[in-house]
Amino acid sequence: MTNITLPDGKIIKFEKPVNGSEVAEKISKSLAKQALVMSVNGELKDLYHIIKEDSSVKIFTAQDPEGLEVIRHDAAHIMAMAVQELYPGTQVTIGPVIENGFYYDFARKEPFTSEDLNKIEKRMSEIVDKDVKVRREVWEREKAISHFKKIGEKYKAEIIESIPKNEELTIYHHGDTWYDLCRGPHLLSSGKIGKAFKLMKVSGAYWRGDSNNEMLQRIYGTGWANKKDLDKYLERLEEAEKRDHRKLGKEMDLFHFREESPGSVFWHERGWSLFQKLIDYMRLRQRKAGYKEINTPEILDRSLWEKSGHWEKFGEHMYTSTTPDEKIFAIKPMNCPGCVQVFNQGLKSYRDLPLKMSEFGKVHRYEPSGALHGLMRVRAFTQDDAHIFCTEDQITSESLSVTNLILDIYKNLGFSDVILKYSDRPEVRVGDDKVWDKSEAALLEAVKATKLEYSINKGEGAFYGPKIEFVLRDAIGRDWQCGTLQVDLNLPERLGASYVDKDGSKKVPVMLHRALFGSLERFIGILIENYAGKLPFWISPLQVVVIPVSDDFDDYAKKVSNEINDKGINCIVDLKSHNLNYKIREHSLSKIPVLLICGKKEVDSNSVTIRKLDNNKQENMKLDKFLEQYTALSQAPSN
RNA sequence: GCCCUUGUAGCUCAGCUGGUAGAGCAAUUGAUUUGUAAUCAAUAGGUCCGCGGUUCGAAUCCGUGCGGGGGCACCA
Secondary structure, eight states, rough: EEEOOOTTTTTTEEOOOOOOHHHHHHHHHHHHHHOOOOOOOOOOTTTEEEEEHHHHHHHOOOOOOOHHHHHHHHHHHHHHHHEEEEHOEEEEOOOOEEETTEEEEOSSSSSOHHHHHHHHHHHHHHHHTTTTTTEEEEHHHHHHHHHHTTTTOOHHHHHHSSTTSSSEEEEEEETEEEEEEEOOOOBBGGGGGGOEEEOOOOEEEEEGGGGOOEEEEEEEEOSSSSSSHHHHHHHHHHHHHTTTTHHHHTTTOOOOOTSSSOOOOOOOOOHHHHHHHHHHHHHHHHHHTTTTTTTOOSSEHHHHHHHHHHHHHHHGGEEEOOTTTOOOEEEEEEEEHHHHHHHHHOOOOOGHHHHEEEEEEEEEEEEEEGGOBBBBBOSEEEEEEEEEEEOOOOOGHHHHHHHHHHHHHHHHTTTTOOOEEEEEEOOOOOOOOHHHHHHHHHHHHHHHTTTTOOEETOEEEEEOEEEEEEEETTTTTEEEEEEEEEEEESSHHHHHOEEOOOSSEOOEEEEEESSSSSSSHHHHHHHHHHHTOOGGGGSSSSSSEEEEESGGGGGHHHHHHHHHHHHTEEEEOOOSOOOHHHHHHHHHHTTTTEEEEEEEHHHHTTTHHHHHHHHEEEEEEHHHHHHHHHHHTOOOOOO
């Protein structure tokens, strides 16, 4: 007698041990058809696994995350099978499930081409049509190792050797000819994965993720429960491509890159205007929050970087500069040492703390060439940096006010979906454990106070202190890590910072590093992609274009444009001899939020006709009213 | 940095197996004076990323350097 408890608590009694398919069959015919895998007492199992004891069982279909995961996993295997059938001699390594799909890493001399990808995909489809059976076997360790070595699969043999001795080795057969070492579970047969998969791209990947190892070829695929989900995913990719800030940056005439300075931005007028608006906004907010803005040199003597520890730890990412008299300077990769030097000027009292110093500092980091990516990863960027010097007792309150400021500014820029990542002490660290206790507790308290979703990354903190990272979720669901708040228990001491405490003794202050955008450049990239280029009116670089219907109205259009500019709104007038349709199209494509049409009607009534981006409903308004309304709209949100 | 891929007019791209470049848009000029997403015509525009090689001859083939893209590794 085997009692099977279902998720709803119902118990089904079987005369003999049963497998998952039989359980599903008993529940309903349709479930039996859709069943992919099951869990037995919480453990995922193949459907043909025989349940000998009373257990609680749950059957999963493609609608469950567990089912979808197995579909992707099987797709990876079937891909490997197809590859080995088509390209004998190719070695298999690993092939896990990832977000939205799967990949498999292969060792093969010749590179896979995109044509190969088509062939592989076709062969996969054939294997699905053949509906080959999948079966699990347990192998002897030694047998497995010698077997895989014999057939030339040295990577598989290596994987087996690294599996702990007490673990069972399972081999999955797909049909009669192909098999792979795998933990499972898998589907009953290849037909179950369906056809909602697609091979996406080939790339290089290091064996075991280590750049000292040889490079393998990774084929990425995406896999879904049905065709509709696959199409939805492909559409999402397309949408992301449309929003690509590199493409929009060109169309909107914001910036460009060029060979003479890879990874550094050439800002055009409009892009720079956007850049400055963000800085203006930050200045406004920071002044209200009690920050003092400073500025420190871009180039500093090597000795300072040696003292701060950067020279040793991060030297390979630093640009250096040798003067004609052979002195070595470093171009700053971070603002903190310079800021501490400002703090060090003059005697500081405990009454001066907390002292908040902000700096829009341009830093240079020699990033590996392969890491560069538009505005998102550059070699020269501007941080909206600030350092807060405070006492240990002030860490909590300062952290709280930093988090509040950060979240509020994000919200005003259109990001209200924020996740926090909290990282505590790593194994290798500096500083007293008691101070670590204090700063960790302080930061965690700040995290909890936000009431936002957060994750704890154990041991991921910097060697000099714990940290919080702020992750933004954009309009199409992508996450971007931007802001950071870090406690530093190291640098002030290294650079000899101190203040005079109540009792007259000298003490070393705690320093908090914080940035909201992290990198202005990168944040602008994120803003562009979040809004698909359609930035809110107040932050748009060129806000209004005035278009006369014909050149009879040029003078009026010029007058309107001047009055708008006088209000501090960025506005131009388009007097080219193109027709109205042409101009509307041109300015819409470059994402100008407001177009004003001026013709006879407008001149007669001293008004403008407003056409907003993506909204061809027109609205006529008296010029005075327009000026009043849009001057207000053009203000940065503040509180 | 590593693997794959790619580099032709301001932009987007065509140019098959080697015979020294072509389109659309943009620009300029002229005509047109237009009421909500491309008016018409003419003109001009190119060390085919750099360097080297093969060849009678290279945008095309080979080598190398630089840049871009997709990943991997990196991201203080």
